Amino acid sequence: MKIKILLALILVNLMQAQKFSFPKNAVTDSTILEKQMPLLASKLMTQPQFLKLKNSNRLAYLDNLLRLQMVAKDYKKSITTLSDYRNEFAAHNMAGNKFIAYEFYSMAKLMEAKEKLTFPVALQKAFNKKYESLPDKLITKVGIAVDGDVNGSRKLLKETLEKQKDKDSIDYGAALALCKSYLNYKSFSGIKPQIVHLVELKDQEKFITETKDLKTKNGNTLTITIVRKKENTAPLPVILTNNIYAGPIDALFGKRAAVYNYVGAVVNTRGKRNSNDENNPFEHESQDIYEVIDWVSKQPWSNGKVGMIGGSYLGFSQWAAVKKLHPALKTIVPQVAVGVGIDYPAQNNIFMSYMLQWINYVTNNKLTDEADFNNAKKWDSINTAWYKGGKSFRALDTISGKPNKIFQRWLDHPGYDEYWQKMVPYKEDFANINIPILTTTGYYDDDQIGALSYFKAHHQYNKNANHYLVMGPYDHGGAQSFGFTYVNGNPIDPAARISIDDLAFSWFDYILKNGKKPDLLKDRINFQVMNTNTWKHVPTLEKMHTSTMKFYLQDHKNTPSVFNQPTQKNFIKQTVDFKNRDQKETYHAVSKIDSVKTTNSVYFESEVLSKDLIISGNLAGFFNVSINKKDFDTDTYLYQVNPEGKTFLLSTHIVRASYAKNNAVRQLLEPGKTEQIPIKNSIFISKKIEKGSKLILLVGVNKNPNWQINYGTGKDVSDETIKDASEPLEIKWYNDSYVEIPIYQE
Structure with missing residues (x-):
């Protein structure tokens, strides 16, 4: 007592x-x-x-x-x-x-x-x-x-x-x-x-900064900021950045190039700063940048050589620039480059709610609308209102109170069609890109899929592509600045804590000033293996791993190993009710100290690993499924549970089933028929997994306010509403489906 x-x-x-x-x-x-x-x-x-x-x-x-x-x-x-x-x-x-x-x-x-x-x-x-x-x-x-x-x-x-x-x-x-x-x-x-x-x-003591308005041949206006070090009086190579995020960042990018002893030139896209032209993101970069390069290469402070740098949209801009290559453009350094139509505004053909927030951010005014963009409460309420109300995804802009023609135009192109293809190099266009290129991305980069799509296409269509890749445990910001010590709450290895700025400008010195090649670039692919404090260097993405193991859709409690093919074909049935918008989140305890969210997912757990292994590359494989509708969006997560019981997200994959085989052409599923859905364009990672860990695989259906909801009628998903939900989606996940995990061994 x-x-x-x-x-x-x-x-x-x-x-x-x-x-x-x-x-x-x-x-x-x-x-x-x-x-x-x-x-x-x-x-x-x-x-x-x-x-x-x-x-x-x-x-x-x-x-x-x-x-x-x-x-x-x-x-x-x-x-x-x-x-x-x-x-x-x-x-x-x-x-x-x-x-x-x-x-x-x-x-x-x-x-x-x-x-x-x-x-x-x-x-x-x-x-x-x-x-x-x-x-x-x-x-x-x-x-x-x-x-x-x-x-x-x-x-x-x-x-x-x-x-x-x-x-x-x-x-x-x-x-x-x-x-x-x-x-x-x-x-x-x-x-x-x-x-x-x-x-x-x-x-003012250190730099000469000029801002000018350039007139294009079509009569459009582009504002350009030029920054030079006062002490540099001789002509220099120009490092150009194409920036839709007009504001203080323009001067920062210009000064960054200047302190590395280049001329920094930052041009804003149509409709920004002093431009009264219509602002249509992504659509005019290829045409406009060609004229900007032509202008800067002929200025008295330029020696005629131009390089480009920038991340995200600024990375996309460089790929737009090489669709029609100007002779003065000698190299590009696209960082975390948006794969327009591939990973943004839709990832693997699923549009994201964030796209409307971003469109408003860059088009509401001549600079950027920081207050609106950072109003998380507002955008959460808009997305929640759409999700709870069950209206079509196309109604999202109306729900926000501000109809948006750019948003609507993007929705009109759910496949990777000519609208997206004309913005950047497409297929054989890559064969004509013969300048050296350095791409950087990260395992936590929101645009990793986009950055790697350009890299893969360049090597596919140009067998002599002089194109290097650096990839490590970096997020979207880190892979275009420097390797933070902590990413997503986890410490990264000391070897990965490099300055991406220093790497990029060492590359420019190498290409534009006949300098030494950066030491890190020992082969075409240079990737940091997390939890080993080492970098690896291989000639192709495929060489990032030496073998694979297949994680079949089965649980270790019912089979000796999830990595062995099942002896008998079976399936797990999953039911998802799209009409239910008050669904409670579900979680599965993976250890005494941690759990994973399993809402709308089926849970599979491996046996405890008896030895260390290095997972290196991205997930592949196939899902064999049958459903009672014509389409659905798959959602896949692979976790490590370490010996202490803590979870670590290794890779994800999301895709619209009807576009999984061809992102340009929709191929609807036949209800009741077993269909095969390939796993492509998943997230790359390279990490040592300790002995005593286990792997968790979640496969399921995308249904949340952050993405379009695919009701499975076969109509344009942007036009479907909750009235199209009818009966719940029923999926049979067959146990001969597998997620192929890439393994690296010395």
Whole structure:
């Protein structure tokens, strides 16, 4: 009985420890708020819930500690914590990381107190001290790093405080969120205008920056920004970027090329900046870039050689540029390149809800609509309203309150038809691309499928393609900047923490200035094997693996091994009701500490692996299925469960069954007939899987607000509604289906 009472008291104390006194009038009185915030931050740093992070998640611990120390006005410690963070987690001491604004603020506050200065004077001294310590390659990123959204942070702080209205206490989670939003507003509003001005003054000392409007032969206007180092007076090769994301990033890209001793030229697409032309993303790049290259190659500051660089849409632009190759274009470095019509706005022929959000982002104004794009609550509610309401996917723009002809035009082309094909090289076009190319992508890159589609087609149609690939544990941002220490919450090997910028400009030196070939490029394919701290180098994508093993749709509990072909043909039946929009998420415990989401999926688990193996490449194989409809969208996930019981997502695959054999021509399934669906264009990865792990395979049906919903009638999926759902989809997954897993052995 005494033990029970003691435990109850401990529980009460713990619950009380999670509540902090916070006066009601702090919400409306800024003077009281200023006094309360340091006290609140100091309390948070002593809480067991916070201190527990020190061992369980050191990245989050140092991130939060830095912020709380600043709110508590312990600026000396915050600078030390920032140094610890960078030493332990940052791949490089990048000026462009999210914390340099905090560093300026902390340094200025220390100088303000120590030297009895006004804050603006202290901030200028802090800026000069930090700026002078940075190498040229990092100073280009300072302006972007301090360009925080002051209005957005003010709004978020107001919303966070509003939640405390009429309350005299605050819980741990709300208190931490309040400290973060308070710090963001306090620091960015305190330093942004002055630092931006100081960066401009420094740029004027170092660079010559010009902005011009170019007129194309068709009468269109394109705005171009040219950046040169003042000390470079002789003509140089030009590094060109085609940028739809007009804004401060233009100057950043220009300065980046300039500090590597090139001329940086950044041209905006039609309809951006000073252009009054219609903005139709993807449609005019091939034509416009040819004329831009022609112009820049003939300028007095150009030596006639042009290279191109950029990621995502900017990567796509380079492939558009080589559809009609200009003689002055000597090389391209497409990074995480969008495979237009292949992985965006539809991935393997399934349109994504995100496409409407992105279209608005780049077309709402002459720059980018950051406020609208970053309004996650708005877009989640739009996608949820569409999903819950059961209207056609084509109605998504109307539901958003703003009909969009670009969105509708894209939906009119669900197959990889001439509309998409004319934007970039197609089939035999690749045979004419004889300039050297360096592609970068990552295992976590949203446009990996697109980036690799160009690489594969180039080598398929041009047997002498001088085209290199670098691929590692990078996300969409990392594969066009530098290898972050943590990706998706997981640490990456030290060998992978490379500067993609340095690699790209070493490549430009090699091609455009007769320099040395980058050491990393030992063969056509250069990939980092996660969990081994090594890079591998092979001549083709197929050589990334030396063998394969087939994971059949069966469970190890019913068979000696899921990797052996079943002795008897059988099937598992799955039922998916598309009319049910209030479906609860389901999960399957894979260990005592972790689980995977299994909603609309069938679960298969392998036996425990008796030895280490390296999975390297992408999933292949076939699904043998029969369904009661004419079409459906498959959704596949492969996980590792490591010996400690933690899950790791290895690869995914999503495809519209009717386009699985040919992404240009729809071939509907015959209800009740066994059909074979090939697995192509899945996600590449290379990772060592430890002995004692097991593999989890989930196969199922796509049904969520992030993608179109395929009701299986055979009509244009964009026009189907919940009224087309009729009876639930029934799938027979036959056990002779298999996912082929690529294995690498020395």
